[in-house]
Amino acid sequence: MSDPDNELIDSLRELVTHQSVPPLAWEEDLIRRIGETPARSPLARRLWPQGQQGHKWWRPALAEAGGALAIAAVVVLSIHVFFQPGPSSAVKGPVTSPATSPTTREPGPSPTAASVSGFQPEAMTAVSDSTFWVLGTNGCAASDCLSEVLHTINGGRSFFRIPAPPTDFLAGNLSNPGPPTVTDIRFADLSDGWVFGNTLWATHTGGSTWHQITFGATLLGVDQLEPGANGYVYGVFEICTNPTTATGCVHRLMRSRATSDTWSVITPPGNPVGWPMIGVHGDTVWAMYFLRSTGLELISHDDGAVWVRGSSPCEPDLPGSLDPVSTSVIWAFCTTGNLGAPYVSSNGGLAWASGGGIGGSFSNGAMVAALSTQHAFVGGGGSGLSVTENGGRTYQSIAALNGAEWIGFTDSEVGYVITRDQTTRATALWRTTDAGASWSRVSLP
């Protein structure tokens, strides 16, 4: 190796190894997680100190090596069946367009046959293709049900319940002003996460412990919470002088370090008022402000420090949502007086094109989850689920996921849908690993 190469390698070694230090407390978290994993033999568990041998919330079947082998066999079989064309247990989507005819496969009972007595997924969040959390209820499907959080590190092949949040930690309807409720969940990394609704709870221990963030008892609700780059997390909060009577309320765009509970207000130029809806991708933040006749879209490419003005695709007084794919490609879903409509921008939100073409009729409660300027899924809110692969010119309905309430993607291939059966109200979580060409129901304990 020549001298210039030596210099190059020396510089590179310094750069790379300088960065390769795990985060604080990661090791302890790792020890805890591995300790919670069933081992091959009972003897192995004794290698852990006392107090780390509790595995009761693992599925019993996973506690045996035979169970693991059986699951591996099922997975292999599933993959085999999953990608076999033709009839099987798969539920076929539309057949008129093979390119957009997702299949679905259920390992367990069908949604219509499902009992609402099991775990009912309501929301989910992921930090990688394999690691995600599901917020839901167990034993009931209405309000006033205790919430539960399931966690997987293997793409949903197995789950464990993370320690229970406080007992008054309820899942229910945000419009219920009574007990504290949560309806959504986010994790920024393996340690830092939040569940929120009309209360906000945070964990910095991977869910081992939760604490409530109260904003001095002025918090009425959390509309959005989105982790970004550089360790930041963004939230849209409704703060009131009197939250009990919901008086003196304003919406605030705020930011905190994911590792802390110190939230500070972000004030874009002109101090826009109204209700912001945000989209976050890396260090880029989009904020649409809605207030009667004043609609405004602002864009920041540096974690909210400097803002430029974009153009809002939505009506000024009718809110919408954003789904960024990259710093340049972003989709929006805008409500209208009647039906909602998707829009797409390929220049970072400076200009928008309508994405509501043939076959795209969506209720105001729908949302968009996009993979590119051309490929997007739109649905929810009673609209069913539809997909476009031509930028919204035409849509294909995915009949098998007609009860879709929420959809999101972790990357260009892996995504999730939460469906709710309109008869039983049972919910189900579905997963795709091929950009929505086929969907498989996630088996939840």
Add this chain to the structure above:
Amino acid sequence: MEDLVRAESRRLYSIAFSILQDASEAEDAVQETLISVWRRWPWAAGTRPTSSWLTRVCVNQCLNRRRSRLRQMRLATTAADHERWQDASPTTDLDLARAYAQLSKQQRAAVALHYFYGYTLDECAELLGNRPGTVRSHIARALVTLRRRVSP
């Protein structure tokens, strides 16, 4: 097992990060390595996995992972590509860091194991499941790419 985690996890994380160039992915790779060992190692025989065996499992985990291009709509990410190098202020360092991140995973693994962690070409070949000639070829191509991208 706890002793093993304390003794090995940081070293494995460092190797995983060098290959994956993503903190979250590196954490996952090490976690999956250790859980795999925890589940499969014949602890009852009274033996413990060796460092070199752990390294091989970890490298395999890294090479077999598909990198996530994480999205933000309810799906969190921990780092944007550029933030990893926020401390590397000189332009040449940034160029070098970016050039390294743009190498293939096999090339990064070969360069990291050989130059950063001192494994011989034969040991690298063993860890990567390649022949020594293939490792040499990965390294040579990586150096050509790095030189080309950082040369003024």
